[in-house]
Each structure stands twice: as structure tokens, then as C-alpha cells.
Amino acid sequence: MKQIDMNSPEFQAELEKTWQFVEKVDKQFGFVQNPDQEINEGVAMGLARNKLIYGKRYCPCFMVIGETPEERKKADNRICPCKPALEKEIPEDGVCHCGIFCTPEYAEKKKLEETAEEAAHQHSRGLTQEEAELLVDKEQLDGDELESLMEARELGMVTFTLVDVREPMEYQMGHIKGTDELWPTSQFYEWFEKIQGRKEERFILYCHTGSRSYQVQHVMKAQGFAHVGNLSYGIVSYPGEIVRGD
Incomplete structure (x- = not known):
């Protein structure tokens, strides 16, 4: 490549x-x-x-x-x-x-x-432990739900690995604060082989608009990964903090 x-x-x-x-x-x-x-x-x-x-x-x-x-x-x-x-x-x-x-x-x-x-100010009471545990297992998440889960993760309510499946240059242009790993779809076969021992971990995937991450989610679930969520409309729908660079 x-x-x-x-x-x-x-x-x-x-x-x-x-x-x-x-x-x-x-x-x-x-x-x-x-x-x-x-x-x-x-x-x-x-x-x-x-x-x-x-x-x-x-x-x-x-x-x-x-x-x-x-x-x-x-x-x-x-x-x-x-x-x-x-x-x-x-x-x-x-x-x-x-x-x-x-x-x-x-x-x-x-x-x-x-x-x-x-002009609007949106306020949230935050998720309860039960709500966070239910939400983190959803297969398709919207931006507000992921932002709430990021807050819940910071509070120790839930654990998951947030994965960007876009390309390195896209990641550098802007990624969700708190992203844990980068799995470029152009290198799909390389990194997919490396994660075979992590099938019981909980992952949430995202890309630009949700299409690539949805495809990766579909493949992972078909290959036995138990907990894989997807940010349905991608990073463009995420209301939380976006950071640039590595």
C-alpha cells in the first residue's frame, strides 16, 4: 500500500x-x-x-x-x-x-x-451506572450517546476501547478526544490479524460518517467479536471535543 x-x-x-x-x-x-x-x-x-x-x-x-x-x-x-x-x-x-x-x-x-x-445551552444530569451499562452495549450509537459514554468512562462506570478506523491523515486533521486506537481501513488485513485475541473486549468504532466503521463492525461481529458498537453518523455527528494532531 x-x-x-x-x-x-x-x-x-x-x-x-x-x-x-x-x-x-x-x-x-x-x-x-x-x-x-x-x-x-x-x-x-x-x-x-x-x-x-x-x-x-x-x-x-x-x-x-x-x-x-x-x-x-x-x-x-x-x-x-x-x-x-x-x-x-x-x-x-x-x-x-x-x-x-x-x-x-x-x-x-x-x-x-x-x-x-x-445560542443554545444544553445541560445533562449524566448517566446512572445502569444507564451507562445498557448504553455501552448498543450496536449503533448517536453522537450524544457516545459523548455521554465518554463522560461515564471517565467516571469509571464503564470500560471500552474507542477506535478510529479512518486514515492517519484524517486522524491528524481531527479525532475524538479520548480515542484509544487507530485502525486504518486501508490496512484492514494487517491490524485485523493482530486483534484476534481480543474478541471479548468492548469496542466502539467511528469514522467520518459511519460507513467504514459500520463495515468493520459487521466483519468483526461475523468473526466472533462479542461487543462492537458503531458511531452511526461518524465523527461529523459527535458534539464533544475534537482534537488535532497525534
Whole structure:
């Protein structure tokens, strides 16, 4: 697997081409970018990374299946802008799965929601021991639930390993504070072999929007891992603290 240095001239040049590609797609279909620039940056970097590794701008929110070009073509991996986004996700939801392409109406609504959220103050009494123990065993968690579990873990109510399954450059751009391990899906077979002796541990996985982590969760459970949760809508849905760097 080709290693990508996000600070290299090669990557920066490809990233610039990717932004030009994004602008071209927006103009062609009448889309706009997400009001949350961090989402756009993360997706653009993922597209640039995949272009350098695989030669195509595969959707960075899904695992790229296949070791050869022929296998990847046969696997019908999503290539941006992908057919599901153009035919279903954006017409129905106003935004593609990765979040970078939006309708103008969705973007405007999102801006209003963010303004309202900034003005609001949300308070929580915290979880009881019983609630924490029940919640930590859910297979699909939303951002608020994971934030509550992170607080409960700090108080010693529950134990779990929080795992980011994105790529190292995505992790450096921003990850959930308290993340314990990084398992890049591009190195899936390498790290999956190493965790075979940990099938009784409790894991919670996350990625950008929940797709890659859901796929990893599915494989782990099929292979006998007993307790694997997933942050359904990924790091973009997490309301808690996000930190940059290693």
C-alpha cells in the first residue's frame, strides 16, 4: 500500500486538483459545499488520497474493496460523484453521504441550525451506572450517546476501547478526544490479524460518517467479536471535543 505524506508536494498538488474537481461538480449539478468546512476538508483530502493510491477518486467514506484495478472495478466501489448520491441521497436528503455536496436549500438550513445550536445551552444530569451499562452495549450509537459514554468512562462506570478506523491523515486533521486506537481501513488485513485475541473486549468504532466503521463492525461481529458498537453518523455527528494532531 502506497504511503501518503499529506505535506508532500505530490499530495498538495493532487489536493488542489481535487478542489477544482469539487467546484466543477458543484457547477455541473447546481450543488454547493457543506457550510461545515471541516467536513469538506476531510472529504477532499480523502478523495485526493484515494486518487494517489488507487488512481481514482473513490468515495473516502467507504472501504475500497479489491487489491487490483480489476478487483476494484468488479466490486463496484463508489467513485465520486457516486451514483447513489446523485440519484438518491441528494434528491431525498439534500446532501450526499460524505457531506461535501449539498443542495443550496440544505446548506441554508444547516447554517440556521448551527446558529441556533451556538445560542443554545444544553445541560445533562449524566448517566446512572445502569444507564451507562445498557448504553455501552448498543450496536449503533448517536453522537450524544457516545459523548455521554465518554463522560461515564471517565467516571469509571464503564470500560471500552474507542477506535478510529479512518486514515492517519484524517486522524491528524481531527479525532475524538479520548480515542484509544487507530485502525486504518486501508490496512484492514494487517491490524485485523493482530486483534484476534481480543474478541471479548468492548469496542466502539467511528469514522467520518459511519460507513467504514459500520463495515468493520459487521466483519468483526461475523468473526466472533462479542461487543462492537458503531458511531452511526461518524465523527461529523459527535458534539464533544475534537482534537488535532497525534
